[in-house]
Amino acid sequence: MHRFFISPELISGDQVFFPTDLAHQIVRVLRLRLGDRVLVLDNSGLAREVELHTFGQREAQGTIRGVYPAAGEPRTQVDLYLALMKGKKVELVLQKGTELGVARFVPMVTRRSVVSSLRDLNDVRLDRWEAIIREAAEQSGRGILPAVSEPVMLESALGDARDGDHEIILAWEEADDLTLKEALAGRPEKVALFVGPEGGFDETEARLAAAYGASIVTLGPRILRAETAAVAVVVATLYELGEWE
Numbered sequence: 546m547h548r549f550f551i552s553p554e555l556i557s558g559d560q561v562f563f564p565t566d567l568a569h570q571i572v573r574v575l576r577l578r579l580g581d582r583v584l585v586l587d588n589s590g591l592a593r594e595v596e597l598h599t600f601g602q603r604e605a606q607g608t609i610r611g612v613y614p615a616a617g618e619p620r621t622q623v624d625l626y627l628a629l630m631k632g633k634k635v636e637l638v639l640q641k642g643t644e645l646g647v648a649r650f651v652p653m654v655t656r657r658s659v660v661s662s663l664r665d666l667n668d669v670r671l672d673r674w675e676a677i678i679r680e681a682a683e684q685s686g687r688g689i690l691p692a693v694s695e696p697v698m699l700e701s702a703l704g705d706a707r708d709g710d711h712e713i714i715l716a717w718e719e720a721d722d723l724t725l726k727e728a729l730a731g732r733p734e735k736v737a738l739f740v741g742p743e744g745g746f747d748e749t750e751a752r753l754a755a756a757y758g759a760s761i762v763t764l765g766p767r768i769l770r771a772e773t774a775a776v777a778v779v780v781a782t783l784y785e786l787g788e789w790e
């Protein structure tokens with residue numbers, strides 16, 4: 546069943562109103578018919594099964610036939626703090642991270658990231674990022690739409706993770722002993738994963754993260770590209786915490 550994330554104000558009583566863009570997708574692209582059912586999610590953690598009954602010029606409408614908890618969410622909240630990378634790598638990580646179950650993305654400016662200060666940030670592509678996340682969440686069957694924030698400096702990202710009571714884990718290619726498995730041994734319910742840019746984290750950044758309580762882990766002897774490391778550390782964390790059973 547096709548699923549769509551919509552804003553809660555489009556749900557009134559047992560009626561759901563699909564705005565123009567969604568109506569176009571339903572009628573013209575997916576060629577659904579009156580009487581067909583779709584799944585509607587409003588980021589509340591609930592899923593609503595909706596029977597389509599009206600196709601207007603500019604909108605579509607349906608009646609809610611069932612409401613149940615939205616499936617598709619990991620028990621563990623995994624937030625991914627990723628350094629800004631070149632080209633479309635951030636978009637790739639947003640898409641794959643959404644499919645995998647990331648709850649929140651926090652892009653970061655670090656010493657060696659593609660921009661080294663918030664001032665250099667001209668066009669934050671938040672709208673585009675949100676569109677990529679929405680499409681990946683609908684395609685993969687997520688129950689909640691992951692959030693993505695404006696880019697922040699590493700130190701405020703660490704403060705944000707600490708204030709949110711996360712188990713903070715920073716992947717550092719120069720770490721030599723602590724493994725991801727060991728860092729997850731406490732079976733945390735909330736995990737903040739930090740991954741650096743193409744140029745990596747420098748030693749002062751790793752030390753700063755440790756001062757914020759982060760576990761500095763190795764991802765093994767091979768040096769992964771930044772976008773590979775971001776996806777791989779999400780996969781390994783969810784697998785280790787039993788989210789693939």
Ligand code: SAM
Nearest residue numbers: 716717718740741745746763764768769771774
């Ligand atoms: N300094 C690295 C080098 O020598 O090529 C470049 C950094 S790597 C391309 C990008 C990011 O991926 C790193 O900042 C780190 O967060 C993560 N990463 C990649 N391989 C890793 C490894 N073996 N252990 C821990 N982190 C790794």
